[in-house]
Amino acid sequence: MQHIPVKLKAPKNSFNYFEDNQVLTAEQLNHVVQYFDYQERLTRARLLGVGIVCGLNIVFDRSSITVTKGVGVTSDGDLVVLEADKVLVAARQLDDSKANYPAFEKLKNDDGTLRLSELVESNDGATGLPDFFNENNQPQNTVVLAYLSQYTIDTDQCSADECENKGLVHHSELKFLAISKSDYDLIDDDSACCGDEYFSMPEVSIPRVLLNENDSVFSYADFVTAYRKQIIEGVGELQQPLTAAIKAARTLSACMMESGVVKSIPRLSISRLDIADFRDRLSVNTDLHAQLKNQLGDALGNGTPAGIQYVYDFIKELADAYNEFKEKIYELCHSCCYDAAAFPKHLALGLLVEDDTVTPCAYRHCFLESPILNHKDDQLQEAVMLYMRLVQMVNTFNISSGRAVAIKVTPSKGIAGELSSRAIPYYYNASTLLKNWNPQKTFRRKEQTNLGYAGDSYSSHKHIKEPLRYNTDEHDFFRIEGHIGKTYEEAFRIIEQLRKQFDLPFEVTAVQLQRERRTIIPPKIRKKNWYDLFLEREKFGWSHQLDHIKDYGDKVIGGLPTVAEVSAPDLRKKYNTVQFQDPVQARTNVETKKAEMQATVTNTKTMIAAYIPTAENEEPAPDFVATHQQMTNIGASFNKSAKLLLESSLHSPVSNMAVLDHPYIIDWIGSYIVNTENKIKDGYIFSNFLKHNQSMLHNAGVCRGGTFVLVYDVSATNRTKTIVGDFYLPYICKEDLVDAEVDPGKVPVRPFQPIDVGVIKDFIKVPFLNNDLLNIKDTVDGVNIKVASMANEVINVREGIVKNVESMVKNYQTTFGNITETYTAFLGDVVKLDKTKATAVAGIDNLMNVSAETFKDASPERIKLAAEKVKELQTIITRLQR
Numbered sequence: 078m079q080h081i082p083v084k085l086k087a088p089k090n091s092f093n094y095f096e097d098n099q100v101l102t103a104e105q106l107n108h109v110v111q112y113f114d115y116q117e118r119l120t121r122a123r124l125l126g127v128g129i130v131c132g133l134n135i136v137f138d139r140s141s142i143t144v145t146k147g148v149g150v151t152s153d154g155d156l157v158v159l160e161a162d163k164v165l166v167a168a169r170q171l172d173d174s175k176a177n178y179p180a181f182e183k184l185k186n187d188d189g190t191l192r193l194s195e196l197v198e199s200n201d202g203a204t205g206l207p208d209f210f211n212e213n214n215q216p217q218n219t220v221v222l223a224y225l226s227q228y229t230i231d232t233d234q235c236s237a238d239e240c241e242n243k244g245l246v247h248h249s250e251l252k253f254l255a256i257s258k259s260d261y262d263l264i265d266d267d268s269a270c271c272g273d274e275y276f277s278m279p280e281v282s283i284p285r286v287l288l289n290e291n292d293s294v295f296s297y298a299d300f301v302t303a304y305r306k307q308i309i310e311g312v313g314e315l316q317q318p319l320t321a322a323i324k325a326a327r328t329l330s331a332c333m334m335e336s337g338v339v340k341s342i343p344r345l346s347i348s349r350l351d352i353a354d355f356r357d358r359l360s361v362n363t364d365l366h367a368q369l370k371n372q373l374g375d376a377l378g379n380g381t382p383a384g385i386q387y388v389y390d391f392i393k394e395l396a397d398a399y400n401e402f403k404e405k406i407y408e409l410c411h412s413c414c415y416d417a418a419a420f421p422k423h424l425a426l427g428l429l430v431e432d433d434t435v436t437p438c439a440y441r442h443c444f445l446e447s448p449i450l451n452h453k454d455d456q457l458q459e460a461v462m463l464y465m466r467l468v469q470m471v472n473t474f475n476i477s478s479g480r481a482v483a484i485k486v487t488p489s490k491g492i493a494g495e496l497s498s499r500a501i502p503y504y505y506n507a508s509t510l511l512k513n514w515n516p517q518k519t520f521r522r523k524e525q526t527n528l529g530y531a532g533d534s535y536s537s538h539k540h541i542k543e544p545l546r547y548n549t550d551e552h553d554f555f556r557i558e559g560h561i562g563k564t565y566e567e568a569f570r571i572i573e574q575l576r577k578q579f580d581l582p583f584e585v586t587a588v589q590l591q592r593e594r595r596t597i598i599p600p601k602i603r604k605k606n607w608y609d610l611f612l613e614r615e616k617f618g619w620s621h622q623l624d625h626i627k628d629y630g631d632k633v634i635g636g637l638p639t640v641a642e643v644s645a646p647d648l649r650k651k652y653n654t655v656q657f658q659d660p661v662q663a664r665t666n667v668e669t670k671k672a673e674m675q676a677t678v679t680n681t682k683t684m685i686a687a688y689i690p691t692a693e694n695e696e697p698a699p700d701f702v703a704t705h706q707q708m709t710n711i712g713a714s715f716n717k718s719a720k721l722l723l724e725s726s727l728h729s730p731v732s733n734m735a736v737l738d739h740p741y742i743i744d745w746i747g748s749y750i751v752n753t754e755n756k757i758k759d760g761y762i763f764s765n766f767l768k769h770n771q772s773m774l775h776n777a778g779v780c781r782g783g784t785f786v787l788v789y790d791v792s793a794t795n796r797t798k799t800i801v802g803d804f805y806l807p808y809i810c811k812e813d814l815v816d817a818e819v820d821p822g823k824v825p826v827r828p829f830q831p832i833d834v835g836v837i838k839d840f841i842k843v844p845f846l847n848n849d850l851l852n853i854k855d856t857v858d859g860v861n862i863k864v865a866s867m868a869n870e871v872i873n874v875r876e877g878i879v880k881n882v883e884s885m886v887k888n889y890q891t892t893f894g895n896i897t898e899t900y901t902a903f904l905g906d907v908v909k910l911d912k913t914k915a916t917a918v919a920g921i922d923n924l925m926n927v928s929a930e931t932f933k934d935a936s937p938e939r940i941k942l943a944a945e946k947v948k949e950l951q952t953i954i955t956r957l958q959r
Contacts, residue, residue: 081176081227081247083153085122085417089115118154127152127415128444129424133159135221137429140207141166142196142221144253144426149223149442153421157223157251165196167203168255175248176226178422183263184256194255196221217430220261220440222254224423258428261440266419277436278325278403281318283311283393289771294764295592297381297790297801304385308376311392312369318399319365319467325406326464332457368471369395384476384561386802387504390777391474397496398470402463405456415445459516466513473506484559484571486581487530488544488552492776501529502777503558511535530558545579555581556778557785557803565598565789565798572785583779584809587787588766589798596791596798597758608753612746616685619740623678623685625730626712630671633719633729637664643722663718670715674731677708690747691754698747701740763788773804784810 092112093105121127132147142165149157171193173181184192197203210216229245286307294300370377376388420442427441437443448454482503489500497515501507507529518524525536533542540547560568565587572585589597643649643660684699712731719729759765766786767773779785788802 081229081422083418083421084111084115085118085153085421120154121150121156122152122154122415122417124447124449126150126444126446126450127154127420128442129426130444133157133223133424133426135426135429137216139210139216140205142206142253142429144221144223149424149444151225151421151424152415152419153417155225155227155422157225157424159223159251163198163253165198165206165253167197167200167205168194168209169197169203171195171252171254173226176228176422178224178226180264180420180423184260192257192260196253196255214257217428217432218258219429220256220258221426221429222256222261222423223426224252224254226250226252227422253426254423255429258440261425265425266416278321278406279317281314281396281399283307283314283389283396286389286775288767288773292764294590296590300590300788300790300802301381301385304389305376308373308385308389308392311389311396312366312373312377315369315392315395315399316366318396318403319369322399322402322464322467323363323365325402326461329406329457329461329464363468365468365471372471372474382476383801384504386775387476387502387561387777389775390502391470391504394496394502395467395470398463398467401495401497402460402467405460405463455520459520462513462516462519466510469510469513470505473509474504475506476504482559482561484557484563484568484575485530486545486572486575486579486778487528487532487556487558488549489528489554489556489778490551491553491780499554500556501527501531502556503530507531507535528552530556545575545581553781554776554778555583555781558777560787560800560803563800565787565800568787568800572787582781583805584784585787586761586784586810587789588761588763589789589791590763590801591791592762592764593791594755594758596796597761598798599757599761608746608749612690612743612750615740615743615746616688619685619743620682622730622733623682626708627675627678629730630674630715633667633715633723634671636723637667637719638722640664660721663721666718667715667722670711670718674708674711674715677704677711680704681708685743688743688747690750698744701743705740770806770810772808773806775802775804777803779805780807782809783807 089108089112092108095101095105127150129147129149132145133149134145134147136143136145144159144163144165146159146161148159151157171191172195173191173193181191181193186192194209210219227247227249229247284307286304288294288303292299292303294303373388375382376385382388424442425440428435446453485503487500490498492499497517501510501514508531511524511527512519514527515524518526525538526541527536528541528544529535532544536542557572560572569585569587575581576583576585587598638660640661643664648660681704684701684704688699690698712729716729716731760769770786773786784806786804786806787800788804789798790801791798
């Protein structure tokens with residue numbers, strides 16, 4: 078018997094052509110068979126792949142092991158075919174003395190036996206599986222192999238007389254073996270280019286910065302503290318992944334050598350992807366995590382570095398870059414030049430009992446495809462580029478506050494997509510990263526089409542240099558960069574200008590970190606609401622009322638009697654006799670108070686027109702109540718004098734202002750507006766804004782249809798507002814969809830209609846009881862004097878009601894005693910009147926009797942009734958005068 082060597086290690090590069098009448102030898106015939114066998118093995122192992130193609134799975138139930146049907150290819154190109162499921166129920170010591178498989182040499186005991194058990198279908202001469210597995214031989218530590226036992230047998234049967242000369246026979250038998258995990262590790266010659274690296278790379282995710290209404294974030298230092306905590310934790314989370322990335326990259330380097338890559342990938346020039354640089358980086362003791370911590374020295378320290386959110390973005394992007402690199406090496410195994418001696422006559426089928434802690438291909442020969450079937454070589458190149466990107470991101474990150482950065486808006490893919498599809502941020506060196514940022518674009522010679530902050534510096538394409546001028550339909554996110562460190566006024570103005578210039582589908586607002594209300598500037602002007610219109614209405618009404626008062630004053634002055642008329646001795650005597658104010662003095666007082674009232678009206682109209690209630694007023698709000706009181710006092714004095722000279726003075730606009738109109742509503746609306754503005758401003762304090770908008774996110778930009786929120790910090794020394802951060806809301810934050818504000822100055826005014834009070838001179842006769850009352854002639858002077866005295870007493874009673882109730886009661890008692898006496902004397906003089914007048918007298922008589930009866934009781938109810946009777950008396954007197 079002869080051992081079968083690894084055939085792909087012994088190439089057959091020639092064979093003999095046969096000719097007519099040629100004498101063929103065994104060697105010549107064997108060369109033909111060996112040549113085509115070699116070519117067939119090359120086709121399988123090099124053009125198709127090696128490992129388990131399908132099936133050959135293990136089902137274990139303690140008493141039996143079932144190997145399902147399937148097909149596989151060994152590293153030497155042998156086919157392993159199982160046409161039907163095979164049930165194995167027992168085990169025995171493997172005797173491999175005929176094949177003497179070199180791979181099993183490491184498993185020999187001192188006595189020459191192998192630490193391998195052959196699994197068989199019968200218990201004859203074998204140990205049943207329940208007895209086979211024990212404490213020293215546990216199923217979970219057992220690997221099953223499919224083994225092709227191959228060897229040659231010399232079948233010549235020769236005697237002393239003759240030899241049948243049958244030659245050698247090639248024998249191949251498929252066996253299933255059980256081997257311990259530790260022994261399998263001794264014979265496993267796994268390729269360096271295997272996707273199992275994916276399963277050994279840890280998962281990574283960066284903790285979120287959770288800000289809510291319960292957090293005390295009222296300064297940039299508080300803001301930095303919140304972010305620094307998660308940055309430090311994120312850097313710690315990246316330690317193992319970055320270390321694993323370096324290990325995986327070393328595997329890729331070995332895999333590239335195995336695949337024939339020496340200096341550069343053939344499809345790319347060295348200028349595009351320098352593999353030598355890649356290998357040089359791996360040849361030194363690279364520690365990406367140490368480099369990362371060095372880059373973030375300030376952010377991880379105790380200072381307050383500018384752009385802390387960008388540091389956090391950088392950590393998240395490193396995690397995204399690592400995950401993308403990790404996913405790219407999944408199933409990266411391929412067998413371009415796979416070692417034929419790795420598993421030439423066996424296939425590992427896996428652990429007898431599944432173990433989730435080990436990678437799927439650790440104890441199973443997963444199929445390693447040829448690159449021609451799945452472009453694994455392209456994946457290898459792409460994985461190398463993604464690792465290089467990870468390294469370059471760490472090395473080129475820079476948010477130095479000394480950099481002059483312009484504000485730009487760059488379209489990008491959404492944050493949920495791969496890092497390769499997003500725009501390159503401003504804090505990386507784009508010229509260094511460009512070739513590795515998106516490997517697929519680099520393969521297509523389109524690396525210049527990567528969008529980025531510095532697109533105008535590395536690309537000649539117009540839609541990359543000025544992306545906002547071209548179609549952005551495929552981009553659902555907009556990176557906004559360059560505003561950190563700039564003043565609020567500049568940043569807001571430029572971003573708003575870009576938004577409007579390029580019709581960008583998002584809104585912009587801003588919030589303040591500090592709780593200092595007077596430094597807050599709401600970005601959106603408050604829309605006029607019902608209370609604004611209410612205020613305008615009140616201001617307009619008051620302005621109209623003041624105009625009415627002014628017009629009334631002019632009419633009063635125009636209707637006053639002349640100085641000569643009021644200076645007539647008889648008239649002055651009558652007024653003085655009944656204890657009225659001197660008419661000359663009354664006229665002078667009317668003129669004086671009219672001038673005071675006109676000045677007050679003018680000042681008040683100016684004050685009302687200029688009144689705009691706002692919390693920003695440095696000066697105190699106008700005191701409309703005090704002004705109203707002043708005008709009322711002036712008007713009262715004005716009316717007191719004018720009523721002696723004019724008929725309509727009792728119903729003047731000045732009286733209406735004093736009794737019916739009051740400016741308290743203006744003060745109330747003003748306070749309401751100020752409180753509303755204060756509430757709006759309080760809403761733009763960061764913590765309060767966060768309370769009402771809990772969906773705020775930060776990703777260095779804003780999504781399509783969202784609201785970009787600038788965060789500014791107010792300097793304690795010079796009140797400068799500096800942008801220190803940003804967030805975005807995934808929805809438009811706007812008061813109204815359309816602008817419904819109307820300019821009041823462009824609305825046609827419909828003023829109140831003026832009231833003509835009909836000012837008429839009425840000073841010749843004393844008011845209430847004139848000389849021609851009831852057609853009585855002036856000859857009865859005594860009667861006139863008594864009637865005038867009665868009227869004077871009635872007026873005194875009216876004024877007493879307002880001033881002092883107690884005094885009024887006494888006055889009423891005295892007054893009606895006088896009225897009764899006066900009326901008795903007066904009645905004697907008017908009995909001569911005709912019957913028509915007599916009826917009126919009877920009415921007065923009745924009224925006086927009722928009034929006198931009413932005032933016997935001084936209770937408030939009686940007093941009120943008396944006042945009503947006096948009004949009735951005045952009405953009858955006025956009717957008599959007509």
